[in-house]
Amino acid sequence: xxxxxxxxxxxxxxxxxxxxxxxxxxxxxxxxxxxxxxxxxxxxxxxxxxxxxxxxxxxxxxxxxxxxxxxxxxxxxxxxxxxxxxxxxxxxxxxxxxxxxxxxxxxxxxxxxxxxxxxxxxxxxxxxxxxxxxxxxxxxxxxxxxxxxxxxxxxxxxxxxxxxxxxxxxxxxxxxxxxxxxxxxxxxxxxxxxxxxxxxxxxxxxxxxxxxxxxxxxxxxxxxxxxxxxxxxxxxxxxxxxxxxxxxxxxxxxxxxxxxxxxxxxxxxxxxxxxxxxxxxxxxxxxxxxxxxxxxxxxxxxxxxxxxxxxxxxxxxxxxxxxxxxxxxxxxxxxxxxxxxxxxxxxxxxxxxxxxxxxxxxxxxxxxxxxxxxxxxxxxxxxxxxxxxxxxxxxxxxxxxxxxxxxxxxxxxxxxxxxxxxxxxxxxxxxxxxxxxxxxxxxxxxxxxxxxxxxxxxxxxxxxxxxxxxxxxxxxxxxxxxxxxxxx
Amino acid sequence: xxxxxxxxxxxxxxxxxxxxxxxxxxxxxxxxxxxxxxxxxxxxxxxxxxxxxxxxxxxxxxxxxxxxxxxxxxxxxxxxxxxxxxxxxxxxxxxxxxxxxxxxxxxxxxxxxxxxxxxxxxxxxxxxxxxxxxxxxxxxxxxxxxxxxxxxxxxxxxxxxxxxxxxxxxxxxxxxxxxxxxxxxxxxxxxxxxxxxxxxxxxxxxxxxxxxxxxxxxxxxxxxxxxxxxxxxxxxxxxxxxxxxxxxxxxxxxxxxxxxxxxxxxxxxxxxxxxxxxxxxxxxxxxxxxxxxxxxxxxxxxxxxxxxxxxxxxxxxxxxxxxxxxxxxxxxxxxxxxxxxxxxxxxxxxxxxxxxxxxxxxxxxxxxxxxxxxxxxxxxxxxxxxxxxxxxxxxxxxxxxxxxxxxxxxxxxxxxxxxxxxxxxxxxxxxxxxxxxxxxxxxxxxxxxxxxxxxxxxxxxxxxxxxxxxxxxxxxxxxxxxxxxxxxxxxxxxx
Numbered sequence: 010x011x012x013x014x015x016x017x018x019x020x021x022x023x024x025x026x027x028x029x030x031x032x033x034x035x036x037x038x039x040x041x042x043x044x045x046x047x048x049x050x051x052x053x054x055x056x057x058x059x060x061x062x063x064x065x066x067x068x069x070x071x072x073x074x075x076x077x078x079x080x081x082x083x084x085x086x087x088x089x090x091x092x093x094x095x096x097x098x099x100x101x102x103x104x105x106x107x108x109x110x111x112x113x114x115x116x117x118x119x120x121x122x123x124x125x126x127x128x129x130x131x132x133x134x135x136x137x138x139x140x141x142x143x144x145x146x147x148x149x150x151x152x153x154x155x156x157x158x159x160x161x162x163x164x165x166x167x168x169x170x171x172x173x174x175x176x177x178x179x180x181x182x183x184x185x186x187x188x189x190x191x192x193x194x195x196x197x198x199x200x201x202x203x204x205x206x207x208x209x210x211x212x213x214x215x216x217x218x219x220x221x222x223x224x225x226x227x228x229x230x231x232x233x234x235x236x237x238x239x240x241x242x243x244x245x246x247x248x249x250x251x252x253x254x255x256x257x258x259x260x261x262x263x264x265x266x267x268x269x270x271x272x273x274x275x276x277x278x279x280x281x282x283x284x285x286x287x288x289x290x291x292x293x294x295x296x297x298x299x300x301x302x303x304x305x306x307x308x309x310x311x312x313x314x315x316x317x318x319x320x321x322x323x324x325x326x327x328x329x330x331x332x333x334x335x336x337x338x339x340x341x342x343x344x345x346x347x348x349x350x351x352x353x354x355x356x357x358x359x360x361x362x363x364x365x366x367x368x369x370x371x372x373x374x375x376x377x378x379x380x381x382x383x384x385x386x387x388x389x390x391x392x393x394x395x396x397x398x399x400x401x402x403x404x405x406x407x408x409x410x411x412x413x414x415x416x417x418x419x420x421x422x423x424x425x426x427x428x429x430x431x432x433x434x435x436x437x438x439x440x441x442x443x444x445x446x447x448x449x450x451x452x453x454x455x456x457x458x459x460x461x462x463x464x465x466x467x468x469x470x471x472x473x474x475x476x477x478x479x480x481x482x483x484x485x486x487x488x489x490x491x492x493x494x495x496x497x
Numbered sequence: 498x499x500x501x502x503x504x505x506x507x508x509x510x511x512x513x514x515x516x517x518x519x520x521x522x523x524x525x526x527x528x529x530x531x532x533x534x535x536x537x538x539x540x541x542x543x544x545x546x547x548x549x550x551x552x553x554x555x556x557x558x559x560x561x562x563x564x565x566x567x568x569x570x571x572x573x574x575x576x577x578x579x580x581x582x583x584x585x586x587x588x589x590x591x592x593x594x595x596x597x598x599x600x601x602x603x604x605x606x607x608x609x610x611x612x613x614x615x616x617x618x619x620x621x622x623x624x625x626x627x628x629x630x631x632x633x634x635x636x637x638x639x640x641x642x643x644x645x646x647x648x649x650x651x652x653x654x655x656x657x658x659x660x661x662x663x664x665x666x667x668x669x670x671x672x673x674x675x676x677x678x679x680x681x682x683x684x685x686x687x688x689x690x691x692x693x694x695x696x697x698x699x700x701x702x703x704x705x706x707x708x709x710x711x712x713x714x715x716x717x718x719x720x721x722x723x724x725x726x727x728x729x730x731x732x733x734x735x736x737x738x739x740x741x742x743x744x745x746x747x748x749x750x751x752x753x754x755x756x757x758x759x760x761x762x763x764x765x766x767x768x769x770x771x772x773x774x775x776x777x778x779x780x781x782x783x784x785x786x787x788x789x790x791x792x793x794x795x796x797x798x799x800x801x802x803x804x805x806x807x808x809x810x811x812x813x814x815x816x817x818x819x820x821x822x823x824x825x826x827x828x829x830x831x832x833x834x835x836x837x838x839x840x841x842x843x844x845x846x847x848x849x850x851x852x853x854x855x856x857x858x859x860x861x862x863x864x865x866x867x868x869x870x871x872x873x874x875x876x877x878x879x880x881x882x883x884x885x886x887x888x889x890x891x892x893x894x895x896x897x898x899x900x901x902x903x904x905x906x907x908x909x910x911x912x913x914x915x916x917x918x919x920x921x922x923x924x925x926x927x928x929x930x931x932x933x934x935x936x937x938x939x940x941x942x943x944x945x946x947x948x949x950x951x952x953x954x955x956x957x958x959x960x961x962x963x964x965x966x967x968x969x970x971x972x973x974x975x976x977x978x979x980x981x982x983x984x985x986x987x988x989x990x991x992x
Contacts, residue, residue: 380612400644400671410634414682424680425679433668447649447652448659
């Protein structure tokens with residue numbers, strides 16, 4: 010019989026706290042007056058997220074000082090990696106809440122449901138990055154996925170949104186199925202579901218078991234679906250395009266951070282013994298994603314679709330770091346994904362800012378002449394675009410540098426050259442956005458209205474894109490490395 | 498020389514910070530404030546660069562005015578700066594040219610003034626960074642970041658096909674520099690985690706690795722120089738860029754490519770440089786002769802000068818890959834001299850363009866009748882461009898031809914044809930534009946240069962003349978560094 014103390018509940022304080030917050034907000038949403046509801050819910054959620062960040066920090070102190078700490082008989086782990094990833098995703102959810110307020114209010118979508126689903130999804134992501142057991146991983150993933158399906162469908166009167174939600178749900182469910190199937194095979198081969206037990210079993214006896222390889226294929230396919238890499242990318246453009254922009258942003262930032270955590274726990278930790286096998290699979294996925302993402306993005310006229318393809322290519326880059334199979338590689342990918350979500354927050358934030366009541370600024374022509382309309386916002390968008398293209402001194406460059414370095418270390422020189430050539434192709438469509446903003450005359454001459462909070466947050470966001478890579482000392486890159494080294 | 502070790506940082510950051518301040522004067526009423534502030538910033542930039550010249554130790558080949566701070570620990574990247582005889586003059590050249598560019602834009606640019614000026618100031622700081630960085634990633638950072646303001650300058654204030662030219666310029670250079678990045682990361686691994694350029698000079702490398710590294714750097718720098726056959730972005734960019742953009746492109750950014758050969762290609766892969774010198778010399782000679790003929794056929798003044806730049810830069814690369822001190826020093830002198838002369842040529846074209854709004858040679862004729870002062874300078878710079886003795890254009894070409902003669906008579910012979918070709922295309926243009934009868938009403942209505950334009954042209958003319966008559970101060974600075982470089986290359990890295 011297990012006692013409460015053995016469960017080691019206290020290291021799950023942030024998650025439990027967040028869950029309580031969700032329930033409180035749910036009740037508040039039911040019984041409050043309509044007039045103040047939006048403000049209070051937003052405030053409550055942001056304060057709650059900030060408190061959760063503090064709590065994540067406090068909880069991880071012991072884990073950072075000594076060794077990773079486990080709860081629920083090894084199903085849940087708190088280590089430095091989970092801490093960094095949780096803080097990153099909590100911050101991006103909080104920023105998203107600030108960005109999306111005006112946009113959603115004008116579309117009458119800023120309701121309790123949105124905030125609650127968002128927080129539930131956040132909870133799911135936190136469970137994902139802290140999971141140390143296949144069942145916990147899956148549990149976190151499903152909390153996230155089910156909340157996201159509902160969020161995408163939130164704008165129920167819009168046919169595009171509903172279509173996107175439907176596609177997302179069906180393909181997502183299929184991916185979950187594949188993943189579970191793969192996990193079950195790994196379980197069959199190793200007799201374990203615990204990440205460290207699986208790792209041990211594979212390392213000592215079953216590295217060449219065909220059942221493992223077979224399971225691996227399904228696991229990788231399932232993960233590829235979730236990340237949206239080629240050839241499992243079909244849902245990405247439609248969902249990015251169809252979902253209300255805040256939901257797109259959520260899928261493109263926070264949930265990618267969680268997916269990274271998931272990927273590393275499964276491939277880098279549990280299945281580390283089979284690195285040779287999944288490495289080849291990831292090479293194929295990465296090569297295809299870089300090509301498809303960068304080339305098809307050129308043909309897009311809708312900026313959300315363009316950014317969807319851009320995401321595909323960025324996920325290809327992310328896989329490059331992971332396929333290196335080294336701690337440097339995981340750290341590089343971790344840095345990459347955090348940088349990427351910073352950039353995508355900024356870019357989608359600006360798209361939301363340019364949209365008005367009954368008008369979606371999602372055509373790339375809507376950006377025309379932005380420099381004439383507002384030099385400041387154009388400069389912010391320029392920062393995001395050049396950063397995504399990997400031009401220094403922005404953070405995107407350092408992220409690419411880190412990944413390429415890790416890949417070259419393991420001897421994949423051709424892959425580095427290939428990635429470099431693809432980046433040049435990619436630079437073209439980011440440049441096109443800059444060109445539209447700076448070198449064309451505006452079509453849309455409506456004044457740009459944005460709250461001070463949003464402007465300030467965007468400025469901080471762009472500033473972060475500029476300086477986080479440039480920070481002297483250990484910086485975020487060093488933090489990612491030490492997190493990976495101490496956690497795997 | 499360690500006493501004033503903050504100087505190099507100042508040359509980088511003064512223009513950048515002033516540039517950012519200028520960006521804030523974006524209202525219409527603040528146009529003049531923006532101009533004054535930008536002028537102040539560029540003058541300050543030159544003032545902080547002058548102590549480099551005064552305090553420079555000509556007898557040492559080592560890096561001087563060194564600064565070194567740990568920057569990104571994770572990858573052992575340093576904020577490391579320093580100049581030697583090869584790079585020092587370019588910092589001065591760049592700081593000086595920036596002032597000219599700001600003055601040239603004074604009345605001409607009237608839209609988005611603050612952004613235009615800020616772009617030039619920021620770029621000036623970044624270019625100084627390129628020349629003084631001794632850490633490879635820091636170098637790369639400046640090298641790439643420079644593209645952003647240049648892209649905007651061509652794209653926003655350029656001519657009708659400006660967007661095409663800007664995108665072409667950006668993508669060409671980006672491909673080259675990303676391949677260089679791959680080479681840098683490779684070297685980082687070979688040196689067990691160092692991004693110090695000096696470490697790359699020392700690290701032993703096999704022949705295959707050297708060739709690949711050489712080609713990767715070549716991809717990056719050949720585009721910047723630009724060498725034939727990757728030169729096609731330059732005429733487009735030049736023609737479409739505003740006057741200031743052309744000046745900076747021709748006077749400074751082309752030099753970065755050639756500087757890269759000296760700083761990266763030759764010392765890091767010396768044996769490959771020897772092995773591939775035949776190719777480099779062939780490409781240089783093609784640039785000199787073939788592009789010279791192409792220049793002859795141009796009807797657009799800016800295009801003509803752009804092709805003439807390519808041809809002159811061919812001299813520079815030719816000089817470098819002769820592997821003797823006349824060649825390399827001649828190449829360096831040619832770079833500085835071309836910095837003055839091409840800047841002057843583009844400013845002259847700018848003066849005409851501002852008045853008539855045409856760059857076609859056929860739109861002019863008999864300008865001397867209405868603009869005598871201007872005609873004096875235009876003819877002078879045209880003479881310098883065709884390499885007249887006693888102008889700086891002669892010194893570099895002569896040294897390179899001497900160096901070529903030591904290696905192979907026919908190299909020297911082919912290179913020397915430029916003295917004829919250069920004279921042909923430049924003077925023919927001058928004849929058609931400046932001399933003859935007044936061609937049309939536009940020319941009749943021309944007003945001569947004002948004092949602002951006079952200052953720019955006169956200061957350049959003095960420099961061209963000084964360098965042509967007495968080049969010793971310039972060659973003295975580079976001599977020891979060039980010798981050290983040659984010794985290093987002669988040793989090689991194999992065995």
